[in-house]
Amino acid sequence: MSTLLIFNFAALFLFAAGLRGVLLRRSVVGQIISINVCGCGLFLWMVTLAFRGEGEAANALMHALVLTGIVVAVSASALALVIDSRLRANHDE
Amino acid sequence: MIAEATLIVDLMLGALACALGLLSVGLSNLKQAIAMFIALGLILALIWLRLAAPDLALAEAALGSGVLGGLLIMASRGIKKPAPDHGSHLKNIAATSLSLLLAMVMGYASLELLSTDNRQLAEVLTFEYLADSGVTNPVTAVLLNYRAYDTLLELTVVLAACISVFIAGPQFLLTDKTAPFPQRLIKALLPVIALFACYLLWIGAKEPGGAFQAGSLLAGGVALFMLIGLRYPLSVRSLRWSLGLGVLAFLVVGLSSLLSGQPFFTLESETAGLVILLIEIAATISVTAALAALFLGGHPQRWYAHASKKEESS
Amino acid sequence: MILSILGFVMLALGLTFFLMGSYGLLRLKDNFSRLHALSKIDNLALGFTLLGTGLLHQSWLLGLQLLVIWLLCLLASATSAYLLASRLAEEQSP
Numbered sequence: 001m002s003t004l005l006i007f008n009f010a011a012l013f014l015f016a017a018g019l020r021g022v023l024l025r026r027s028v029v030g031q032i033i034s035i036n037v038c039g040c041g042l043f044l045w046m047v048t049l050a051f052r053g054e055g056e057a058a059n060a061l062m063h064a065l066v067l068t069g070i071v072v073a074v075s076a077s078a079l080a081l082v083i084d085s086r087l088r089a090n091h092d093e
Numbered sequence: 094m095i096a097e098a099t100l101i102v103d104l105m106l107g108a109l110a111c112a113l114g115l116l117s118v119g120l121s122n123l124k125q126a127i128a129m130f131i132a133l134g135l136i137l138a139l140i141w142l143r144l145a146a147p148d149l150a151l152a153e154a155a156l157g158s159g160v161l162g163g164l165l166i167m168a169s170r171g172i173k174k175p176a177p178d179h180g181s182h183l184k185n186i187a188a189t190s191l192s193l194l195l196a197m198v199m200g201y202a203s204l205e206l207l208s209t210d211n212r213q214l215a216e217v218l219t220f221e222y223l224a225d226s227g228v229t230n231p232v233t234a235v236l237l238n239y240r241a242y243d244t245l246l247e248l249t250v251v252l253a254a255c256i257s258v259f260i261a262g263p264q265f266l267l268t269d270k271t272a273p274f275p276q277r278l279i280k281a282l283l284p285v286i287a288l289f290a291c292y293l294l295w296i297g298a299k300e301p302g303g304a305f306q307a308g309s310l311l312a313g314g315v316a317l318f319m320l321i322g323l324r325y326p327l328s329v330r331s332l333r334w335s336l337g338l339g340v341l342a343f344l345v346v347g348l349s350s351l352l353s354g355q356p357f358f359t360l361e362s363e364t365a366g367l368v369i370l371l372i373e374i375a376a377t378i379s380v381t382a383a384l385a386a387l388f389l390g391g392h393p394q395r396w397y398a399h400a401s402k403k404e405e406s407s
Numbered sequence: 408m409i410l411s412i413l414g415f416v417m418l419a420l421g422l423t424f425f426l427m428g429s430y431g432l433l434r435l436k437d438n439f440s441r442l443h444a445l446s447k448i449d450n451l452a453l454g455f456t457l458l459g460t461g462l463l464h465q466s467w468l469l470g471l472q473l474l475v476i477w478l479l480c481l482l483a484s485a486t487s488a489y490l491l492a493s494r495l496a497e498e499q500s501p
Contacts, residue, residue: 029123052210057220057231067152077165085168278486
């Protein structure tokens with residue numbers, strides 16, 4: 001039971017929870033939350049794979065990829081939320 | 094004893110992250126689910142600190158928790174009753190088993206890669222050429238030198254999302270001026286935010302920091318500035334220029350190296366530090382404008398229409 | 408040596424106050440009293456925790472930085488508590 005195993009398990013658990021939420025949730029905002037939870041699990045997985053020990057420098061390449069992923073996830077979620085609120089506004093009229 | 098203590102902390106953080114993930118996915122009350130998601134983002138920032146990723150911790154706390162949480166809260170304001178999630182029993186079992194199966198396959202595949210000893214070739218080369226790359230922070234070197242093409246495309250994605258939100262989005266909110274007491278409090282916070290964002294931008298070459306962290310912090314500051322009712326002091330044209338500045342700076346540097354006969358975006362080691370700093374400044378301005386515009390929603394023309402209507406009516 | 412013991416005592420006190428604040432958040436009935444618990448007790452607990460950290464490290468520069476962090480957290484939590492309370496007051500008295 002080391003640090004890596006704990007966080008690997010937590011990451012894949014988050015991924016599975018997010019995937020289950022995407023499949024089962026009916027409201028679009030709930031699905032966007034679930035996709036982001038799934039993404040958080042994937043980021044945690046990548047950073048755990050990039051970990052190289054307590055005092056050592058970790059794999060900077062994976063860190064940069066995860067940073068890009070966080071920014072792109074935020075932009076895509078913003079667009080998805082705006083499209084959803086516009087659809088709801090059109091539907092309610 | 095220290096090793097067991099840190100292991101207990103890791104166990105608690107991992108268990109908390111799992112519980113928060115499960116809650117944010119399972120709760121049907123949207124506001125509670127969003128609160129759990131924001132808490133998950135902050136716990137994830139702590140986990141990044143445990144996994145030696147301080148740049149990611151800064152970015153996750155600002156972007157993944159702050160900006161995304163704010164967007165989700167504003168998007169859930171109009172929803173009175175979300176659609177209930179009760180699928181049939183069979184659908185529940187099928188979805189859960191599919192997710193668990195996929196997670197187990199990924200876990201089995203990662204067991205071989207999960208060790209602290211196997212450094213890959215690309216990783217070794219990152220540190221070998223770090224002295225020539227112009228910065229000493231390896232993440233900044235990867236983002237702005239080795240894999241600069243990815244960062245260019247990332248800035249383009251942010252710009253595209255911003256333009257689409259301008260076209261499609263209803264305006265989220267620009268309320269009336271708030272009471273003077275919170276205005277004074279927030280006005281006291283704003284210089285600190287600006288100073289800290291500039292510090293993060295400058296120190297990104299040596300220590301954890303960089304363009305995206307500074308940009309998201311400053312975007313939070315701009316959003317606060319507009320939420321308390323102050324007018325955005327610059328014009329719409331300046332907003333357009335600041336949105337395009339990041340991509341423009343990247344393209345200028347990339348194409349200028351094409352003109353001198355080298356591949357796209359080649360940096361010389363003597364001037365690399367300066368060029369990276371200039372690109373980072375442009376990227377920070379761009380990310381700030383884009384995130385603030387995404388947060389406030391709608392076309393910026395309507396921000397000013399609202400403000401001028403307020404001036405006419407008051 | 409004495410400073411280290413004092414630092415651990417401060418950290419323990421901070422932990423106790425954080426627990427009290429969370430208990431208050433869960434068990435108090437009114438939203439206003441929950442805000443009261445959050446803003447007062449959590450800031451006090453944060454102060455104790457930062458004081459304990461500063462004593463354990465025994466560096467003046469770190470202590471100054473932690474003091475600035477505590478003041479900024481006070482400012483931010485005061486602002487958000489006021490905004491939440493005013494919105495709650497608006498909702499309660501239409």
